[in-house]
Amino acid sequence: MTILVTGGAGFIGGNFIYYERKHHPEDSIICLDSLTYAGNLSTLSPILDQPNFRFVKLDIRDRAGVYQLFEAERPDIVVNFAAESHVDRSIESPEIFLQTNILGTQVLMDACRKYGVQRFHQVSTDEVYGDLPLDRPDLFFTEETPLHTSSPYSASKAAADLLVMAYHRTYGLPATISRCSNNYGPYQFPEKLIPLMIANALNDKPLPVYGQGLNVRDWLYVEDHCKAIDLILQKGRAGAIYNIGGHNEMKNIDIVKLICKELGKPESLITYVADRKGHDMRYAIDPAKIHRELGWLPETGFSDGIVKTIGWYLDHRSWWEPIVTGEYRNYYKRMYGGR
Numbered sequence: 001m002t003i004l005v006t007g008g009a010g011f012i013g014g015n016f017i018y019y020e021r022k023h024h025p026e027d028s029i030i031c032l033d034s035l036t037y038a039g040n041l042s043t044l045s046p047i048l049d050q051p052n053f054r055f056v057k058l059d060i061r062d063r064a065g066v067y068q069l070f071e072a073e074r075p076d077i078v079v080n081f082a083a084e085s086h087v088d089r090s091i092e093s094p095e096i097f098l099q100t101n102i103l104g105t106q107v108l109m110d111a112c113r114k115y116g117v118q119r120f121h122q123v124s125t126d127e128v129y130g131d132l133p134l135d136r137p138d139l140f141f142t143e144e145t146p147l148h149t150s151s152p153y154s155a156s157k158a159a160a161d162l163l164v165m166a167y168h169r170t171y172g173l174p175a176t177i178s179r180c181s182n183n184y185g186p187y188q189f190p191e192k193l194i195p196l197m198i199a200n201a202l203n204d205k206p207l208p209v210y211g212q213g214l215n216v217r218d219w220l221y222v223e224d225h226c227k228a229i230d231l232i233l234q235k236g237r238a239g240a241i242y243n244i245g246g247h248n249e250m251k252n253i254d255i256v257k258l259i260c261k262e263l264g265k266p267e268s269l270i271t272y273v274a275d276r277k278g279h280d281m282r283y284a285i286d287p288a289k290i291h292r293e294l295g296w297l298p299e300t301g302f303s304d305g306i307v308k309t310i311g312w313y314l315d316h317r318s319w320w321e322p323i324v325t326g327e328y329r330n331y332y333k334r335m336y337g338g339r
């Protein structure tokens with residue numbers, strides 16, 4: 001079996017490649033990634049020279065390049081992680097989100113149609129459902145919840161999801177979609193909440209909490225997400241959408257305080273800054289369908305997962321320090337400078 005993993009030099013795609021390597025060592029993996037600011041080839045350096053693995057630097061929007069790759073490799077399965085993934089950047093510059101997340105997905109699906117695949121899997125997000133009010137803890141996102149997006153990022157992901165379903169219905173593309181809640185774990189780019197707070201705390205820098213820090217996210221350890229996608233590839237029905245989440249809702253401020261505690265840093269580092277525009281209040285996934293149909297359950301609870309994650313960032317400074325001292329500094333100044 002040959003699996004084409006797009007966006008595999010990013011956070012979840014990289015973890016997925018390691019998951020597949022461990023659980024299906026007989027499969028060949030091709031990683032396609034254009035190495036944007038969020039792609040980090042050093043994530044994959046231990047396996048770059050392994051047999052059954054190939055890295056290809058390519059943009060999913062490059063139709064001719066993508067067709068050439070399909071012609072040469074004839075992947076059986078395509079898992080699309082390649083995306084612009086950060087909400088704050090989408091508020092600053094929406095266009096690249098539409099190009100990569102929508103048109104890039106279309107190019108991949110056209111290649112799948114042209115060359116034939118057993119499965120195209122689109123990695124989507126719970127953010128396509130918009131948000132839930134804080135005072136209705138009884139409400140959760142199911143696969144039937146209407147799409148109701150808030151940011152250019154989530155709008156681009158929802159548009160891609162609709163296109164995937166259209167390709168399934170119109171052309172019979174054997175496609176599946178998963179919509180997962182917020183992930184955390186090793187190799188996450190330090191612009192996202194948890195690694196940003198860990199990196200800043202370790203450097204005794206202010207911890208910028210948006211608004212009052214009361215927004216709720218439903219956190220899942222990245223390996224549990226990878227396991228769910230692997231199950232969908234094996235047993236999921238073409239045309240189906242699966243929500244993935246572990247019922248682990250937490251307020252942002254509580255996460256930041258926990259990170260301070262684990263690292264022995266003072267809460268006085270916490271700095272409340274201007275809120276994100278259009279900031280979603282609460283995400284909460286109902287994962288009943290994937291549990292019922294595929295038997296998926298998360299394995300890593302938040303208290304273990306966050307300790308493992310903090311430990312990973314402590315042990316892998318050489319992975320993230322070049323990021324926070326490099327070009328990323330300009331982004332940080334733009335995003336947080338006058339906030």
Ligand code: NAD
Nearest residue numbers: 007009010011012034035036038039059060082083085183
């Ligand atoms: P990431 O930003 O860490 O990684 C994205 C990867 O895609 C990078 O390696 C980047 O170089 C690559 N890429 C970007 N544009 C590309 C292009 N045009 N062509 C080829 N490669 C390109 O993102 P992530 O957090 O790993 O997210 C992966 C997927 O999972 C995304 O589709 C995202 O929407 C979805 N998702 C993320 C989360 C989360 O909490 N991080 C939760 C649910 C769903």
Ligand code: TYD
Nearest residue numbers: 087182191192193196208209210215217252
């Ligand atoms: P993020 O990791 O960007 O994920 P998403 O917006 O996709 O859920 O942010 C998680 C939450 O943390 C979100 O409510 C915004 C908040 N946040 C901060 O308070 N400060 C920060 O510096 C960042 C990056 C996020």
